[in-house]
Structures are given as C-alpha cells and as structure tokens.
Amino acid sequence: MKKWIAIIVAAVAIGMTLMSSYNGLVKAETEIDAVWANVESAYQRRADLIPNLVNTVKGQANFEQQTLTNVIEARAKATQTQIDPSNLTEEQLEQFQQNQNQVGSALSRLLVTVEQYPELKANEGFMNLQAQLEGTENRINVARNKFNEAAKVYNQKVREFPAKITAMLFGFKAKPYFKAAAGAENAPVVNFN
Secondary structure (H helix, E strand, O other): OHHHHHHHHHHHHHHHHHHHHHHHHHHHHHHHHHHHHHHHHHHHHHHHHHHHHHHHHHOOOOOOHHHHHHHHHHHHHHHHOOOOHHHOOHHHHHHHHHHHHHHHHHHHHHHHHHOOOHHHHOOHHHHHHHHHHHHHHHHHHHHHHHHHHHHHHHHHHHHOOOHHHHHHHHOOOOOOOOOOOOOOOOOOOOOOO
16 A cells, blocks of 8 residues: 555656646746747837838939848848747748848948938938837847847756656757857948048
C-alpha cells in the first residue's frame, strides 16, 4: 500500500510540474504574440504615414521622382510581409527586418533630398509629417526592444529545467531576436559639401 501511495504522489508531483511548466511556456509565448502585434502596429503606423509624406513632397515642383518611387516600392514590399509570431523563424524575422530596413533607407534618402528644397522644408504639413515619422521610428525601436525582452524571457523558460522537457514534449522552440542592421555599428558620416 505504501508503494502505491508513493507512486501516486510521485505521479501527481510530476504532473503538477509538467502542468506548471506548460502553463508558464504558454504565458510567455502569448506575451511574445502580443508584443509582436505591437511591433507590427508601429511599423504599420510608419507605412500609413508614408503616402501622406510622399503626396506632400509630390506637391513640390521638379522633385526627384525616382526617390519617391523608391519609397513607395519599399513600403509596398514591407507591407506585404506577413509573419505568424507563433512560428517565427530566424529567416522570417531577417526578411521582415530587411524589408523594413529598405523602407528606412528609402525614407532617409527622401529626407536628405528634401534638404535641397527650402520651401518644402518650411511647409508646415511636411514638418508635421516629418515629426510624426521621427516619433514613429522611436515607437518602432521601443516595440522591437520589448519584443526582444519578451523573447529573452520565453527563450530562458524554454531552456530551463524542468520546462525544457515540457518544451521538447510540446514543441515549444526558441524565438529569434531583432538584430541591428549590417553596418549599424558604424557612426553615419555627415557631410555638408
């Protein structure tokens, strides 16, 4: 009789540990999904601002059409990238990041080109859009940092014992992090010539 009680107690203890680990992993994965939605929302805000910025700039006579085309094409490509955060892979995140970096690069070239048009720079609508874009870029950075924090917590849970066993049993896999774009470690060169 004591033997059966010991077996039942051990089985209950293992079951409780497994349940607790599973629930902790589900909670951490759900947090990643929610934080990822905030990342997408921040990028969507930027994508929504771009047509307004482009239309404001188009109003300027003799503006470089190729610069505007590059911004529009980069935005279109970036908004077509759909990611399921529950199956997020390193390659998917890298492609998403690359598309978003192209948008940022095209916007940077647009803003540099605008420097040659003092009447456009002074336009109140353009100044407002530029300020909104700067604020949005800050939001994107904050959202990406929060995603990396949530991924860190989740990845730690996936690797810790006994949750690691639960993760292997139920298919929980580590999530990738946002990484800096290539060359981001180098300070930009500012040249006013």
